[in-house]
Amino acid sequence: MPDDNTPKVDGEKNPPTSEVETITIPKADHETLLITKKAHDAAGFKGRKLEEREEAQTAREETFKAGIATWQREKDQAEIDAVGGDQEKIKGIRDTQAQRDKDEAQNQRDKDLNKKEEDLKPREEKAIKQEIRGRAVKVAEAHNVDVEKLIEFTDGSPEALDKLAKSLPQLENGKAPLNLDGGRKGKAGASE
Structure with a gap:
């Protein structure tokens, strides 16, 4: 077995040397890192198992379809x-x-089309929400009102956004006015 003093033959590479660097971290941080690692490992394991089950289910369905066709x-x-x-x-x-x-x-074509439509629904809903938010932001900036109230209390149509924006109180320095009565003004039991 060669040692460090053994001459090297041409073409022979020196084995890589790695120095281990030790760092010190608080015990709580170490435990947090261990828990996080375990959670990531478990999530990866679950993901792999889910993929395996889905592949097995697809294989069973294909076998079943082939049997029916035969x-x-x-x-x-x-x-x-x-x-x-x-x-x-x-x-x-x-x-x-x-x-x-x-x-x-x-x-079968109808089923496939319906599945594709179902898969697209979340994307369409997200796009609609983004479009409504974009409209609400423009109207809120134009009228200096709270964009969240516009989104919450309208259907997102330009007319409804504009109508509500005209009736909302204007923002003070870009923030909603401070309501000190907790929203109880004019309600029974509220102190005037």
């Missing part, structure tokens, strides 16, 4: 075999089978 082909062939050589009945059976296949394909 069964349907065998059933179709049995129907044709049952009528013997009567070409008119065979043509009628094949036409019925072809129509069934078209209907099933259309149903």
